[in-house]
Amino acid sequence: MKLERLISMIYMLLNNEILSASALAEKYNVSQRTIYRDIDAICAAGIPVVSYQGVNGGYGIMEQYKMDKSLLGSYDVGSLITILHSMSTVFDDERALDTIHRLQTIQSGPNRQSLTMDIGNRQIFNEPLRLVRSAISERCVIRFDYVNLKNEKTSRKLEPIRLMYKNSVWYVYGFCRTRQDYREFRISRMVDLVTTAETFQPHAEKEQECKERSYEGREERQRTDVVLHCSAASLARAMDHFYDADKCFNEDGSLTLTLKVYKPVESEWLVAILLSFGEGLEIVEPLELREAFKAKLEKMLKRY
Structure with a gap:
Protein backbone atom coordinates (compact mmCIF):
# COMPACT_ATOMS: atom_id res chain seq x y z
CA MET A 1 0.00 0.00 0.00
CA LYS A 2 1.14 3.55 -0.69
CA LEU A 3 0.99 4.65 2.96
CA GLU A 4 3.16 1.74 4.11
CA ARG A 5 5.62 2.49 1.30
CA LEU A 6 5.80 6.17 2.30
CA ILE A 7 6.43 5.30 5.97
CA SER A 8 9.10 2.79 4.98
CA MET A 9 10.73 5.33 2.66
CA ILE A 10 10.93 7.89 5.47
CA TYR A 11 12.86 5.44 7.65
CA MET A 12 15.07 4.46 4.73
CA LEU A 13 15.94 8.13 4.21
CA LEU A 14 16.54 8.58 7.94
CA ASN A 15 18.90 5.63 7.95
CA ASN A 16 20.95 6.69 4.91
CA GLU A 17 22.75 9.88 4.00
CA ILE A 18 21.66 9.79 0.32
CA LEU A 19 19.48 7.37 -1.64
CA SER A 20 19.00 7.58 -5.39
CA ALA A 21 15.56 7.45 -7.01
CA SER A 22 16.59 4.33 -8.91
CA ALA A 23 17.60 2.53 -5.68
CA LEU A 24 14.28 3.42 -4.05
CA ALA A 25 12.36 2.34 -7.15
CA GLU A 26 14.12 -1.03 -7.12
CA LYS A 27 13.54 -1.44 -3.37
CA TYR A 28 9.77 -0.89 -3.63
CA ASN A 29 9.30 -2.35 -7.11
CA VAL A 30 7.80 0.84 -8.56
CA SER A 31 8.84 3.31 -11.26
CA GLN A 32 11.11 6.29 -10.64
CA ARG A 33 8.19 8.55 -11.52
CA THR A 34 6.27 7.01 -8.60
CA ILE A 35 9.25 7.70 -6.33
CA TYR A 36 9.26 11.35 -7.40
CA ARG A 37 5.56 11.62 -6.47
CA ASP A 38 6.22 9.88 -3.14
CA ILE A 39 9.03 12.34 -2.34
CA ASP A 40 6.65 15.24 -3.07
CA ALA A 41 4.07 13.66 -0.72
CA ILE A 42 6.69 13.27 2.05
CA CYS A 43 7.73 16.92 1.63
CA ALA A 44 4.06 18.01 1.73
CA ALA A 45 3.74 16.20 5.07
CA GLY A 46 6.38 18.54 6.51
CA ILE A 47 9.43 16.26 6.41
CA PRO A 48 12.39 18.18 4.94
CA VAL A 49 13.73 16.01 2.10
CA VAL A 50 16.79 17.46 0.39
CA SER A 51 17.64 16.75 -3.26
CA TYR A 52 21.34 16.28 -4.12
CA GLN A 53 22.48 16.69 -7.71
CA GLY A 54 25.34 14.96 -9.52
CA VAL A 55 26.52 11.45 -10.29
CA ASN A 56 26.14 10.32 -6.67
CA GLY A 57 23.07 12.41 -6.10
CA GLY A 58 19.70 11.45 -4.73
CA TYR A 59 17.53 12.27 -1.73
CA GLY A 60 18.20 12.66 1.98
CA ILE A 61 16.64 14.18 5.08
CA MET A 62 18.09 17.23 6.83
CA GLU A 63 20.39 16.12 9.68
CA GLN A 64 18.64 18.41 12.17
CA TYR A 65 15.36 16.56 11.57
CA LYS A 66 16.63 13.07 12.32
CA MET A 67 15.46 11.22 15.42
CA ASP A 68 17.09 11.95 18.76
CA LYS A 69 19.65 9.20 19.33
CA SER A 70 19.16 9.41 23.09
CA LEU A 71 15.67 7.89 22.76
CA LEU A 72 17.15 4.44 23.49
CA GLY A 73 20.55 3.45 24.77
CA SER A 74 23.00 1.79 22.41
CA TYR A 75 22.70 -1.45 24.43
CA ASP A 76 18.90 -1.48 24.00
CA VAL A 77 19.06 -0.70 20.29
CA GLY A 78 21.76 -3.28 19.59
CA SER A 79 19.88 -6.03 21.44
CA LEU A 80 16.60 -5.23 19.66
CA ILE A 81 18.32 -5.24 16.27
CA THR A 82 19.91 -8.63 16.99
CA ILE A 83 16.61 -10.21 18.07
CA LEU A 84 14.70 -8.76 15.13
CA HIS A 85 17.37 -9.85 12.67
CA SER A 86 17.14 -13.43 13.92
CA MET A 87 13.34 -13.35 13.69
CA SER A 88 13.44 -11.91 10.17
CA THR A 89 15.69 -14.81 9.13
CA VAL A 90 13.15 -17.35 10.36
CA PHE A 91 10.05 -15.67 8.97
CA ASP A 92 11.51 -13.80 5.98
CA ASP A 93 9.76 -10.76 7.44
CA GLU A 94 10.13 -7.50 5.52
CA ARG A 95 8.40 -5.61 8.34
CA ALA A 96 11.04 -6.78 10.81
CA LEU A 97 13.75 -5.59 8.42
CA ASP A 98 12.04 -2.21 8.15
CA THR A 99 11.97 -1.98 11.95
CA ILE A 100 15.68 -2.77 12.00
CA HIS A 101 16.28 0.15 9.62
CA ARG A 102 14.30 2.42 11.94
CA LEU A 103 16.30 1.34 14.97
CA GLN A 104 19.56 1.85 13.10
CA THR A 105 18.66 5.53 12.70
CA ILE A 106 19.01 6.00 16.47
CA GLN A 107 21.99 3.69 16.96
CA SER A 108 24.86 5.80 18.20
CA GLY A 109 28.57 5.08 18.04
CA PRO A 110 30.29 2.22 16.21
CA ASN A 111 28.24 -0.91 15.59
CA ARG A 112 30.04 -3.27 17.99
CA GLN A 113 27.95 -6.40 18.14
CA SER A 114 27.97 -7.89 21.65
CA LEU A 115 25.07 -10.30 21.11
CA THR A 116 24.23 -12.73 18.32
CA MET A 117 21.27 -15.09 17.95
CA ASP A 118 20.40 -17.80 15.47
CA ILE A 119 17.00 -19.42 16.03
CA GLY A 120 16.50 -20.23 12.35
CA ASN A 121 19.39 -22.57 11.69
CA ARG A 122 17.10 -25.51 10.88
CA GLN A 123 15.71 -24.39 7.55
CA ILE A 124 13.30 -27.33 7.38
CA PHE A 125 11.19 -25.69 10.10
CA ASN A 126 11.15 -22.19 8.59
CA GLU A 127 8.46 -22.88 5.99
CA PRO A 128 5.88 -24.36 8.40
CA LEU A 129 6.65 -21.56 10.88
CA ARG A 130 5.94 -18.95 8.20
CA LEU A 131 2.75 -20.76 7.19
CA VAL A 132 1.50 -20.88 10.79
CA ARG A 133 2.39 -17.25 11.45
CA SER A 134 0.55 -16.17 8.32
CA ALA A 135 -2.48 -18.21 9.40
CA ILE A 136 -2.39 -16.49 12.80
CA SER A 137 -2.31 -13.04 11.19
CA GLU A 138 -5.15 -13.86 8.79
CA ARG A 139 -7.10 -15.94 11.34
CA CYS A 140 -7.22 -18.97 9.08
CA VAL A 141 -7.79 -22.51 10.30
CA ILE A 142 -4.89 -24.89 9.69
CA ARG A 143 -5.09 -28.65 9.13
CA PHE A 144 -2.39 -31.24 9.84
CA ASP A 145 -1.65 -34.74 11.08
CA TYR A 146 -0.04 -34.89 14.50
CA VAL A 147 2.04 -37.53 16.31
CA ASN A 148 1.61 -37.30 20.09
CA LEU A 149 3.79 -38.63 22.92
CA LYS A 150 2.02 -41.99 22.71
CA ASN A 151 3.11 -42.22 19.05
CA GLU A 152 -0.51 -41.96 17.93
CA LYS A 153 -1.15 -40.15 14.65
CA THR A 154 -4.34 -38.10 14.48
CA SER A 155 -5.77 -35.51 12.08
CA ARG A 156 -6.30 -32.07 13.61
CA LYS A 157 -7.89 -28.75 12.70
CA LEU A 158 -6.60 -25.81 14.68
CA GLU A 159 -7.45 -22.15 15.11
CA PRO A 160 -3.88 -20.90 15.70
CA ILE A 161 -3.40 -18.11 18.22
CA ARG A 162 0.34 -17.76 18.72
CA LEU A 163 3.74 -19.32 18.08
CA MET A 164 5.92 -20.09 21.09
CA TYR A 165 9.63 -20.79 21.31
CA LYS A 166 10.42 -22.70 24.52
CA ASN A 167 13.51 -24.71 25.43
CA SER A 168 14.78 -24.59 21.83
CA VAL A 169 11.47 -25.99 20.53
CA TRP A 170 8.79 -24.27 18.43
CA TYR A 171 5.13 -24.76 19.42
CA VAL A 172 1.84 -23.44 18.08
CA TYR A 173 -0.93 -22.74 20.58
CA GLY A 174 -4.59 -22.51 19.61
CA PHE A 175 -8.10 -23.90 19.75
CA CYS A 176 -8.20 -27.50 18.51
CA ARG A 177 -11.50 -28.13 16.74
CA THR A 178 -10.89 -31.87 16.92
CA ARG A 179 -10.68 -31.87 20.74
CA GLN A 180 -12.81 -28.75 21.27
CA ASP A 181 -10.23 -27.29 23.63
CA TYR A 182 -7.01 -25.28 23.62
CA ARG A 183 -3.82 -27.21 22.92
CA GLU A 184 -0.10 -26.80 22.26
CA PHE A 185 1.47 -28.64 19.31
CA ARG A 186 5.15 -29.10 18.56
CA ILE A 187 5.93 -27.97 15.03
CA SER A 188 8.34 -30.89 14.58
CA ARG A 189 5.51 -33.41 15.02
CA MET A 190 3.14 -31.82 12.51
CA VAL A 191 2.78 -33.52 9.10
CA ASP A 192 1.02 -32.39 5.89
CA LEU A 193 0.39 -28.92 7.29
CA VAL A 194 -1.93 -26.75 5.14
CA THR A 195 -3.88 -23.53 5.53
CA THR A 196 -7.60 -23.87 4.84
CA ALA A 197 -10.01 -21.28 3.49
CA GLU A 198 -11.90 -21.27 6.80
CA THR A 199 -11.50 -18.27 9.07
CA PHE A 200 -12.30 -17.95 12.76
CA GLN A 201 -13.04 -15.45 15.50
CA PRO A 202 -11.16 -15.66 18.81
CA HIS A 203 -12.89 -17.21 21.82
CA ALA A 204 -11.85 -14.48 24.25
CA GLU A 205 -13.36 -15.79 27.48
CA LYS A 206 -12.44 -19.43 26.97
CA GLU A 207 -8.95 -18.49 25.82
CA GLN A 208 -8.33 -16.60 29.05
CA GLU A 209 -9.57 -19.57 31.03
CA CYS A 210 -7.21 -21.81 29.10
CA LYS A 211 -4.26 -19.52 29.69
CA GLU A 212 -4.75 -20.03 33.40
CA ARG A 213 -4.55 -23.79 32.86
CA SER A 214 -1.67 -23.65 30.36
CA TYR A 215 1.85 -24.91 30.91
CA GLU A 216 3.10 -21.61 32.30
CA GLY A 217 0.24 -21.38 34.78
CA ARG A 218 0.32 -24.89 36.20
CA GLU A 219 1.48 -25.50 39.73
CA GLU A 220 4.80 -27.26 40.07
CA ARG A 221 4.14 -30.99 39.72
CA GLN A 222 5.67 -33.53 42.08
CA ARG A 223 9.11 -34.40 40.73
Whole structure:
Protein backbone atom coordinates (compact mmCIF):
# COMPACT_ATOMS: atom_id res chain seq x y z
CA MET A 1 0.00 0.00 0.00
CA LYS A 2 1.14 3.55 -0.69
CA LEU A 3 0.99 4.65 2.96
CA GLU A 4 3.16 1.74 4.11
CA ARG A 5 5.62 2.49 1.30
CA LEU A 6 5.80 6.17 2.30
CA ILE A 7 6.43 5.30 5.97
CA SER A 8 9.10 2.79 4.98
CA MET A 9 10.73 5.33 2.66
CA ILE A 10 10.93 7.89 5.47
CA TYR A 11 12.86 5.44 7.65
CA MET A 12 15.07 4.46 4.73
CA LEU A 13 15.94 8.13 4.21
CA LEU A 14 16.54 8.58 7.94
CA ASN A 15 18.90 5.63 7.95
CA ASN A 16 20.95 6.69 4.91
CA GLU A 17 22.75 9.88 4.00
CA ILE A 18 21.66 9.79 0.32
CA LEU A 19 19.48 7.37 -1.64
CA SER A 20 19.00 7.58 -5.39
CA ALA A 21 15.56 7.45 -7.01
CA SER A 22 16.59 4.33 -8.91
CA ALA A 23 17.60 2.53 -5.68
CA LEU A 24 14.28 3.42 -4.05
CA ALA A 25 12.36 2.34 -7.15
CA GLU A 26 14.12 -1.03 -7.12
CA LYS A 27 13.54 -1.44 -3.37
CA TYR A 28 9.77 -0.89 -3.63
CA ASN A 29 9.30 -2.35 -7.11
CA VAL A 30 7.80 0.84 -8.56
CA SER A 31 8.84 3.31 -11.26
CA GLN A 32 11.11 6.29 -10.64
CA ARG A 33 8.19 8.55 -11.52
CA THR A 34 6.27 7.01 -8.60
CA ILE A 35 9.25 7.70 -6.33
CA TYR A 36 9.26 11.35 -7.40
CA ARG A 37 5.56 11.62 -6.47
CA ASP A 38 6.22 9.88 -3.14
CA ILE A 39 9.03 12.34 -2.34
CA ASP A 40 6.65 15.24 -3.07
CA ALA A 41 4.07 13.66 -0.72
CA ILE A 42 6.69 13.27 2.05
CA CYS A 43 7.73 16.92 1.63
CA ALA A 44 4.06 18.01 1.73
CA ALA A 45 3.74 16.20 5.07
CA GLY A 46 6.38 18.54 6.51
CA ILE A 47 9.43 16.26 6.41
CA PRO A 48 12.39 18.18 4.94
CA VAL A 49 13.73 16.01 2.10
CA VAL A 50 16.79 17.46 0.39
CA SER A 51 17.64 16.75 -3.26
CA TYR A 52 21.34 16.28 -4.12
CA GLN A 53 22.48 16.69 -7.71
CA GLY A 54 25.34 14.96 -9.52
CA VAL A 55 26.52 11.45 -10.29
CA ASN A 56 26.14 10.32 -6.67
CA GLY A 57 23.07 12.41 -6.10
CA GLY A 58 19.70 11.45 -4.73
CA TYR A 59 17.53 12.27 -1.73
CA GLY A 60 18.20 12.66 1.98
CA ILE A 61 16.64 14.18 5.08
CA MET A 62 18.09 17.23 6.83
CA GLU A 63 20.39 16.12 9.68
CA GLN A 64 18.64 18.41 12.17
CA TYR A 65 15.36 16.56 11.57
CA LYS A 66 16.63 13.07 12.32
CA MET A 67 15.46 11.22 15.42
CA ASP A 68 17.09 11.95 18.76
CA LYS A 69 19.65 9.20 19.33
CA SER A 70 19.16 9.41 23.09
CA LEU A 71 15.67 7.89 22.76
CA LEU A 72 17.15 4.44 23.49
CA GLY A 73 20.55 3.45 24.77
CA SER A 74 23.00 1.79 22.41
CA TYR A 75 22.70 -1.45 24.43
CA ASP A 76 18.90 -1.48 24.00
CA VAL A 77 19.06 -0.70 20.29
CA GLY A 78 21.76 -3.28 19.59
CA SER A 79 19.88 -6.03 21.44
CA LEU A 80 16.60 -5.23 19.66
CA ILE A 81 18.32 -5.24 16.27
CA THR A 82 19.91 -8.63 16.99
CA ILE A 83 16.61 -10.21 18.07
CA LEU A 84 14.70 -8.76 15.13
CA HIS A 85 17.37 -9.85 12.67
CA SER A 86 17.14 -13.43 13.92
CA MET A 87 13.34 -13.35 13.69
CA SER A 88 13.44 -11.91 10.17
CA THR A 89 15.69 -14.81 9.13
CA VAL A 90 13.15 -17.35 10.36
CA PHE A 91 10.05 -15.67 8.97
CA ASP A 92 11.51 -13.80 5.98
CA ASP A 93 9.76 -10.76 7.44
CA GLU A 94 10.13 -7.50 5.52
CA ARG A 95 8.40 -5.61 8.34
CA ALA A 96 11.04 -6.78 10.81
CA LEU A 97 13.75 -5.59 8.42
CA ASP A 98 12.04 -2.21 8.15
CA THR A 99 11.97 -1.98 11.95
CA ILE A 100 15.68 -2.77 12.00
CA HIS A 101 16.28 0.15 9.62
CA ARG A 102 14.30 2.42 11.94
CA LEU A 103 16.30 1.34 14.97
CA GLN A 104 19.56 1.85 13.10
CA THR A 105 18.66 5.53 12.70
CA ILE A 106 19.01 6.00 16.47
CA GLN A 107 21.99 3.69 16.96
CA SER A 108 24.86 5.80 18.20
CA GLY A 109 28.57 5.08 18.04
CA PRO A 110 30.29 2.22 16.21
CA ASN A 111 28.24 -0.91 15.59
CA ARG A 112 30.04 -3.27 17.99
CA GLN A 113 27.95 -6.40 18.14
CA SER A 114 27.97 -7.89 21.65
CA LEU A 115 25.07 -10.30 21.11
CA THR A 116 24.23 -12.73 18.32
CA MET A 117 21.27 -15.09 17.95
CA ASP A 118 20.40 -17.80 15.47
CA ILE A 119 17.00 -19.42 16.03
CA GLY A 120 16.50 -20.23 12.35
CA ASN A 121 19.39 -22.57 11.69
CA ARG A 122 17.10 -25.51 10.88
CA GLN A 123 15.71 -24.39 7.55
CA ILE A 124 13.30 -27.33 7.38
CA PHE A 125 11.19 -25.69 10.10
CA ASN A 126 11.15 -22.19 8.59
CA GLU A 127 8.46 -22.88 5.99
CA PRO A 128 5.88 -24.36 8.40
CA LEU A 129 6.65 -21.56 10.88
CA ARG A 130 5.94 -18.95 8.20
CA LEU A 131 2.75 -20.76 7.19
CA VAL A 132 1.50 -20.88 10.79
CA ARG A 133 2.39 -17.25 11.45
CA SER A 134 0.55 -16.17 8.32
CA ALA A 135 -2.48 -18.21 9.40
CA ILE A 136 -2.39 -16.49 12.80
CA SER A 137 -2.31 -13.04 11.19
CA GLU A 138 -5.15 -13.86 8.79
CA ARG A 139 -7.10 -15.94 11.34
CA CYS A 140 -7.22 -18.97 9.08
CA VAL A 141 -7.79 -22.51 10.30
CA ILE A 142 -4.89 -24.89 9.69
CA ARG A 143 -5.09 -28.65 9.13
CA PHE A 144 -2.39 -31.24 9.84
CA ASP A 145 -1.65 -34.74 11.08
CA TYR A 146 -0.04 -34.89 14.50
CA VAL A 147 2.04 -37.53 16.31
CA ASN A 148 1.61 -37.30 20.09
CA LEU A 149 3.79 -38.63 22.92
CA LYS A 150 2.02 -41.99 22.71
CA ASN A 151 3.11 -42.22 19.05
CA GLU A 152 -0.51 -41.96 17.93
CA LYS A 153 -1.15 -40.15 14.65
CA THR A 154 -4.34 -38.10 14.48
CA SER A 155 -5.77 -35.51 12.08
CA ARG A 156 -6.30 -32.07 13.61
CA LYS A 157 -7.89 -28.75 12.70
CA LEU A 158 -6.60 -25.81 14.68
CA GLU A 159 -7.45 -22.15 15.11
CA PRO A 160 -3.88 -20.90 15.70
CA ILE A 161 -3.40 -18.11 18.22
CA ARG A 162 0.34 -17.76 18.72
CA LEU A 163 3.74 -19.32 18.08
CA MET A 164 5.92 -20.09 21.09
CA TYR A 165 9.63 -20.79 21.31
CA LYS A 166 10.42 -22.70 24.52
CA ASN A 167 13.51 -24.71 25.43
CA SER A 168 14.78 -24.59 21.83
CA VAL A 169 11.47 -25.99 20.53
CA TRP A 170 8.79 -24.27 18.43
CA TYR A 171 5.13 -24.76 19.42
CA VAL A 172 1.84 -23.44 18.08
CA TYR A 173 -0.93 -22.74 20.58
CA GLY A 174 -4.59 -22.51 19.61
CA PHE A 175 -8.10 -23.90 19.75
CA CYS A 176 -8.20 -27.50 18.51
CA ARG A 177 -11.50 -28.13 16.74
CA THR A 178 -10.89 -31.87 16.92
CA ARG A 179 -10.68 -31.87 20.74
CA GLN A 180 -12.81 -28.75 21.27
CA ASP A 181 -10.23 -27.29 23.63
CA TYR A 182 -7.01 -25.28 23.62
CA ARG A 183 -3.82 -27.21 22.92
CA GLU A 184 -0.10 -26.80 22.26
CA PHE A 185 1.47 -28.64 19.31
CA ARG A 186 5.15 -29.10 18.56
CA ILE A 187 5.93 -27.97 15.03
CA SER A 188 8.34 -30.89 14.58
CA ARG A 189 5.51 -33.41 15.02
CA MET A 190 3.14 -31.82 12.51
CA VAL A 191 2.78 -33.52 9.10
CA ASP A 192 1.02 -32.39 5.89
CA LEU A 193 0.39 -28.92 7.29
CA VAL A 194 -1.93 -26.75 5.14
CA THR A 195 -3.88 -23.53 5.53
CA THR A 196 -7.60 -23.87 4.84
CA ALA A 197 -10.01 -21.28 3.49
CA GLU A 198 -11.90 -21.27 6.80
CA THR A 199 -11.50 -18.27 9.07
CA PHE A 200 -12.30 -17.95 12.76
CA GLN A 201 -13.04 -15.45 15.50
CA PRO A 202 -11.16 -15.66 18.81
CA HIS A 203 -12.89 -17.21 21.82
CA ALA A 204 -11.85 -14.48 24.25
CA GLU A 205 -13.36 -15.79 27.48
CA LYS A 206 -12.44 -19.43 26.97
CA GLU A 207 -8.95 -18.49 25.82
CA GLN A 208 -8.33 -16.60 29.05
CA GLU A 209 -9.57 -19.57 31.03
CA CYS A 210 -7.21 -21.81 29.10
CA LYS A 211 -4.26 -19.52 29.69
CA GLU A 212 -4.75 -20.03 33.40
CA ARG A 213 -4.55 -23.79 32.86
CA SER A 214 -1.67 -23.65 30.36
CA TYR A 215 1.85 -24.91 30.91
CA GLU A 216 3.10 -21.61 32.30
CA GLY A 217 0.24 -21.38 34.78
CA ARG A 218 0.32 -24.89 36.20
CA GLU A 219 1.48 -25.50 39.73
CA GLU A 220 4.80 -27.26 40.07
CA ARG A 221 4.14 -30.99 39.72
CA GLN A 222 5.67 -33.53 42.08
CA ARG A 223 9.11 -34.40 40.73
CA THR A 224 11.59 -37.10 41.64
CA ASP A 225 15.33 -36.67 42.10
CA VAL A 226 17.32 -38.51 39.44
CA VAL A 227 21.01 -38.98 40.23
CA LEU A 228 23.41 -39.73 37.38
CA HIS A 229 27.12 -40.49 37.37
CA CYS A 230 28.93 -39.17 34.31
CA SER A 231 32.41 -40.27 33.25
CA ALA A 232 35.15 -37.72 32.62
CA ALA A 233 34.96 -38.49 28.88
CA SER A 234 31.32 -37.37 28.68
CA LEU A 235 31.37 -34.16 30.74
CA ALA A 236 30.67 -31.70 27.92
CA ARG A 237 27.71 -33.62 26.50
CA ALA A 238 26.23 -34.20 29.95
CA MET A 239 26.42 -30.49 30.78
CA ASP A 240 24.79 -29.63 27.45
CA HIS A 241 21.87 -32.00 28.02
CA PHE A 242 21.41 -31.44 31.75
CA TYR A 243 22.41 -27.80 32.15
CA ASP A 244 19.78 -27.16 34.84
CA ALA A 245 20.88 -30.07 37.07
CA ASP A 246 22.84 -29.72 40.30
CA LYS A 247 26.46 -30.59 39.56
CA CYS A 248 29.14 -32.09 41.78
CA PHE A 249 32.58 -32.64 40.25
CA ASN A 250 34.45 -35.61 41.65
CA GLU A 251 38.20 -35.96 42.26
CA ASP A 252 38.60 -38.53 39.46
CA GLY A 253 37.24 -36.02 36.91
CA SER A 254 33.76 -37.55 36.77
CA LEU A 255 30.55 -35.66 37.47
CA THR A 256 27.52 -36.42 39.61
CA LEU A 257 24.28 -34.83 38.36
CA THR A 258 21.05 -34.45 40.28
CA LEU A 259 17.97 -33.37 38.37
CA LYS A 260 14.27 -33.32 39.13
CA VAL A 261 12.08 -35.24 36.67
CA TYR A 262 8.34 -35.78 36.62
CA LYS A 263 7.62 -39.54 36.58
CA PRO A 264 11.15 -40.47 35.41
CA VAL A 265 10.31 -44.13 34.76
CA GLU A 266 7.69 -43.04 32.22
CA SER A 267 9.87 -40.32 30.67
CA GLU A 268 10.87 -41.74 27.30
CA TRP A 269 12.78 -38.56 26.45
CA LEU A 270 15.07 -39.18 29.44
CA VAL A 271 15.66 -42.82 28.50
CA ALA A 272 16.51 -41.80 24.91
CA ILE A 273 19.11 -39.29 26.15
CA LEU A 274 20.63 -41.76 28.60
CA LEU A 275 20.95 -44.41 25.88
CA SER A 276 22.84 -41.96 23.69
CA PHE A 277 25.64 -41.78 26.28
CA GLY A 278 26.44 -45.51 26.11
CA GLU A 279 28.93 -46.34 28.87
CA GLY A 280 29.50 -42.66 29.65
CA LEU A 281 26.55 -42.33 32.03
CA GLU A 282 25.18 -44.46 34.86
CA ILE A 283 21.85 -44.14 36.68
CA VAL A 284 22.45 -44.08 40.43
CA GLU A 285 18.94 -43.26 41.68
CA PRO A 286 16.04 -43.96 41.74
CA LEU A 287 16.23 -47.74 41.76
CA GLU A 288 12.98 -48.00 39.74
CA LEU A 289 14.51 -46.03 36.88
CA ARG A 290 17.69 -48.08 37.04
CA GLU A 291 15.70 -51.33 36.78
CA ALA A 292 13.52 -49.99 33.95
CA PHE A 293 16.63 -48.90 32.05
CA LYS A 294 18.21 -52.33 32.54
CA ALA A 295 15.05 -54.01 31.19
CA LYS A 296 15.17 -51.71 28.16
CA LEU A 297 18.79 -52.67 27.47
CA GLU A 298 18.02 -56.39 27.76
CA LYS A 299 15.14 -56.01 25.33
CA MET A 300 17.43 -54.24 22.88
CA LEU A 301 20.08 -56.93 23.20
CA LYS A 302 17.53 -59.61 22.30
CA ARG A 303 16.84 -57.74 19.06
CA TYR A 304 20.54 -57.93 18.13
